[in-house]
Amino acid sequence: MFFSVVIPTYNRLPILQKCLRALEYQDIRADSVIAGYEVVLVDDGSTDGTLEWLEAHKDEFPHVRSHSQDHQGPAAARNLGVKEAKGDTIIFIDSDLVVTENFLQAHADALVKGEEQLGSDRIFTYGWVINTCDFDNPSSEAYKITDFSAAYFATGNVAIARKWLEEAGLFDTRFQLYGWEDLELGVRLKKLGLKLIKCPEAVGYHWHPPFNLDQIPRMIDREIQRGRMGVLFYEKHPTWEVKMMIQMTWLHRILWGILSFGGRLNEKTMAPFLQWLIDRGKSQLALEVARIFLNWYNVQGVYGDYNEMER
Incomplete structure (x- = not known):
């Protein structure tokens, strides 16, 4: 199993730095089914110096491969990421998500266990997304009832075999404004018979500034x-x-x-x-x-x- 972590980003450089650094420090067991991983970052036309910063710090991020496009929205950015990905398994996260050290291993374990229990590989895993306003230490936030999500397929923290994304037809790029491009793909994945496997061990901390x-x-x-x-x-x-x-x-x-x-x-x-x-x-x-x-x-x-x- 080779993971490609696909991340679209648009003008989120400060939190993106934390996002990418967390992905460089993953604790993968010696007996893991994970053969390796990459981070496929797609810059969706940022104007905050994202690509320039990546180029200046590329030695810090050996797993990261970056691509860019004119501002077309997250659906098109994720499609480009999947197209350029080398992995057989895609993990989608957002660029304002900071993951824990066992993030990749947790998704891998849940995928293996889910396939064994259901006797089918028509599955995908969805991890926890914990909202936080703490920029300095986002992982200090505890899980709250408001963090619960009943979504079937949401790209904040999900792992799925690449073949199912391609069979479903990837994201509809007509969703250029905010919302629904991931849940719409979820409807098509459900028609293919894919089952959702909850994976609370794969935790990501979704940072947003305090409300004002x-x-x-x-x-x-x-x-x-x-x-x-x-x-x-x-x-x-x-x-x-x-x-x-x-x-x-x-x-x-x-x-x-x-x-x-x-x-x-x-x-x-x-x-x-x-x-x-x-x-x-x-x-x-x-x-x-x-x-x-x-x-x-x-x-x-x-x-x-x-x-x-x-x-």
Whole structure:
């Protein structure tokens, strides 16, 4: 088993440095099925000096091979990474994820065990993703209930045989905005009969800066983008399951409409309360509260784009 760790990146140089260094220090057992590994980094048109930094520090990263493309989004970047990969098994992580020393070994063990238990190689493994705001020591964060994910296939921390990605057709590059390109591929993988194997031993710490009010305009824009991409997702797979994923149901519309008082609780009216929470060191709670109006923007984006498509 040869691993190719495929990482798309776009303007994330400070945390990318930690991401790549963690992957250089992997503890692989002498009797491991892992024959070797590489890190395939795809720069998606960064303007923060990512490629220049890599070139200046290439001696630190013997496992890293870098490629670049014009800014086309993570779907196209991951496809390029798979195309250039040498491995028979692909691991997808994001460039703001810092993994533990046994990360690769944990995925390998879970893949072997899963194949033995199910009697089939139609499997993939999904590790834990723990969200943290601690840049200096991200691995100090404990697992929280808000870190739970019910996603079937998400590229934050997943290992899968390359052949299944190629048989499914890789990522749809029409997903150029934020969201859904990995879950959409997951629908096609599920149709091929692949089973999800949970692998909590393969831990990655997903870093993001502490929440503040300056982030809100970008977060709103991202939710609107996610709504638009959700409509594309539903256009490809018009099922109730997908409608539930993208929040395009009367239930979601009523739920977030009620919680946001029809949009009256928004980034302007809630700003004083959110800042009050932030000032008291409760930025994570402030973010969870902000999700009330962020989800309302998402639902509005879904229905707005869907109605436009219908017209």
